[in-house]
Amino acid sequence: MSELGRKDFKNPVDRMAHVAITRFTGGLSPVSLSLAWMDWAMHLAMAPGLQAGLLEKTSHKLAQLAVYVRQSIADPASEPAVEPLPGDNRFRAAEWNSPPFNVYAQSFLLAQQWWWWAIHGVRGPSQHHKDVVWFCARQLLDMLSPSNFLLTNPALLKSTLEQGGTNLIRGWQNWLEDQERQTAGKPPAGVENFRVGEQVAATPGQVIYRNRLIELIQYSPTTTDVLAEPVLFVPAWIMKYYILDLSPDNSMVRYLVERGHTVFMISWRNPDSEDHALGMEDYLRLGVLDALEAVGKICPQHRVHLVGYCLGGTLATITAAQLGRDNDDRLASMTLFAAQTDFTEAGELLLFIDDSQLTFLEDMMWDRGYLDASQMSGAFQMLRSNDLLWSRLVHEYMLGERSPMFDLMAWNADSTRMPYKMHKEYLRKLFLNNELANGHYLVDGRPVAISDIRAPVFIVGATKDHIAPWRSVYKFRLQADVPVTFLLTAGGHNAGIVNPPGKPRASYQMETHLEGTPYLDPDAWAERTPRQEGSWWPAWQQWLVQHSSAQAWSPPAMGNAAAGLVPLCAAPGRYVLRL
Structure with a gap:
């Protein structure tokens, strides 16, 4: 291909056109969405049997609703026609059992069921498009x-009548404050009570290394x-x-x-x-390898416990695979x-990942x-719009x-x-x-694979994680050639990890998968593995101890x-404060 041909693929005019479009679509590709809709709609148009089935299902849903309405008039405690999906708490309040609000809720849930069947029942479209x-x-x-509207939400309507509408005035003030903060680039209300280096990120330590991408914090010891x-944390660069x-x-x-x-933090x-x-x-x-080099100079002749969170975990895996490939036993x-x-x-993050998008x-x-x-947080909110968007708007603005x-x-x-x-x-x-999973990821021009890793591995997944679903995290076992301890904790992507002892309703399941033992699919594993009450932090900390040498050392x-490597400034450092 000619040089002109290569440049045409990155024509700045086309790029600027795409940028202009994404300002109206919130960053989504209209082509990707249109292809998905056309794939589904055209297959539906060519499925007369399914169309007849949808008409029949419509009649059935209306009949279900009519029967429920009749029964609920006679007995308000009668069984609903359909239950909300697990985790959907919009209609849990007792007020939703009274007419006409129970009819509103049941109509919505039946319509939701109908649409799920109408979309997923079509044969032919790709699963991604469906x-x-x-x-x-x-x-x-x-x-x-x-649940989002005043006149159709009984709990909201009751609160408004009891308070004489003052809740709506407070909600309007909340909305105005949020708009003012957003326009001025200020954080949400209340964040000022959690200042970095004071109320949070306050563990004493020193920044002992800095390059153009990272600061490396070494925390002060508190034991004799x-x-x-040492432990080296690799957090995700998508977060502080x-x-x-x-x-x-x-x-x-x-x-x-x-x-x-002895703890170090990137x-x-x-x-x-x-x-x-x-x-x-x-x-x-500049990130993990430079940090490992610095840790090695402070704790010479000692191997390192490498810990990665979210994207940082993916990068830690690439690092461990490269070190294993190169016969480097620092971990x-x-x-x-x-x-x-x-x-x-x-x-559902995969919904935003195709060539067009x-x-x-x-x-x-x-x-x-x-x-x-803001563009990333918007995508994450859409994954759980019911919990993270609409319920919040009702709570704070109504x-x-x-x-x-x-x-x-x-x-x-x-x-x-x-x-x-x-x-x-x-x-x-x-x-x-x-x-990475296919063994095609290149480091220094040569591929690395998960099977190259030589150090034992501990993996934590969370039951309600919608960013890194635990069944996806669990798949590490399929390719590892080392003992893998998998732990499943209750909670989501963040709250499941921030799980200190004493947290109420905490629980976890844990088991070590040794080489040569049969593979269990994630659901079978979850069903078989006993549940333990409490935080998983002590279990992981003991695992670290078991994979450390028994001899005690004076703090470095x-x-x-x-x-x-000299202390440059006190933790939390400059980069986290954008200085």
């Missing part, structure tokens, strides 16, 4: 739910003796590191330090447009928190040089009640960005092409002046 159509239909259904093997060092009662870092572990620099050319190779070399173990390495079952996303990032956090801010919410509002090249490579190489010095 999932996209159902996702869009669900967004519309959630928006039109009777420590375990020989201090989710692992929240308030003192919620800090995993503090928990480990108090139990005799703090990623928040990129801007000048960092658009930073790629996955930079995050590997004592590897732990992954809610991290995927095989992306074929990555949940990535083209529009890449052009949107090309315009700025990075992906803005009931007029502010949910109290807490440390995890404050951290979630402290957003980050991702550079153009890195995010493009991550989405195409890992999400779209699944190169803060940095290593002889190796050029």
Whole structure:
């Protein structure tokens, strides 16, 4: 192909056109959505039997509703025609059992059932396209739910009558405050009570290394003796590191330090447009490998417990695979928190991953040089729009009640960005092409594979994780040639990991899969493995102890002046504060 031909593929006029379109579509590709809809609609148009079945199902749903209405008039406690889906709490309040609100709720749930069957019952469209159509239909259904409107929500209506409408006034004030904060670029209300370095990210330590991408924090010891093997955390660069060092009662870092572990933390620099050319190779070399080199100079001759969270876990896996491939035995173990390495079952995030969607996303990032956090948070909210969007709007803007801010919410509002090249490579190489799981991911021009990893592995999945579904996380076992301990905890992507002892209703399941033992599918594993009450942190910490040497050591010095590693500033450092 000629040079002109290659340049035509990246014509800036086309890119600017895509950027303009995404400003109206929220970053979504209209081509991708149209292809999905046409695939479904054309197959439905050519299915007269299914069309007749849909008419029959419509009649059946109306009959179900009519029977329920008649029975509920005679007995308000009669069985509903349809129950909400698991986790759908919109109609749980007792007021929804009274007419006419029970009819509103049942009509909505029956319509939701009908649409699910109408979309998934069509034969011929690709599963991806059916999932996209159902996702869009669900967004519309959630928006039109009777729970979102004053006159059709009995709990909201009751509260408004009791308060004489003052709740609506408070809700209006809440909305105005949020709009003012958003326009001014301020964080949500209440975040100011969780200042980084004071209420959160307050575990004492020093930044002992800095490059253009990371600061490396070494935490101050609190015990007389420590375990020989240090712990190096690799957080996701999509988030600030201090989710692992929240308030003192919620800090995993503090928990480990108090139990005799020497802990290091990578703090990623928040990129801007000048960092658009930073790629996955930079995050590997300037990030994990540089951090490992520094840790090795402070704790020489001791192997390292490498711990990765979310995207940081994927990068930690690539690092461990490269070290194993190159016969480098610096790792004592590897732990992954809610991290995927095989992306074929990555949940609803895959709805936003196809060639068309990535083209529009890449052009949107090309315009700025990075992906803005608001665009990422919008996509995550859409995955759970019922819980994260509409229920919140009703609670804060109609009931007029502010949910109290807490440390995890404050951290979630402290957003980050991702550079153009890195995010493009991550989405195409890992999400779209699944190169790591397929053994095609290249480091230094040679492929790495999960089977190259030589250190024992501990993996944590969360039951309600919609970003890294636990069944997808579990698939690491299929390709590993080392003992893998899998732990399934209750909770979501963040709350399941921030799970200190003393947290109510905490539970987990854990089992070690040894080489040569038969493989169990995730559901069979969950059914067979006993559940244990309480936080999983002590079980993991004991696992670290079991994979450490028995000899106790004096805590290492803060940095290593002889190796050029001197304390630069106190934790939490400059990068997390954007200084």
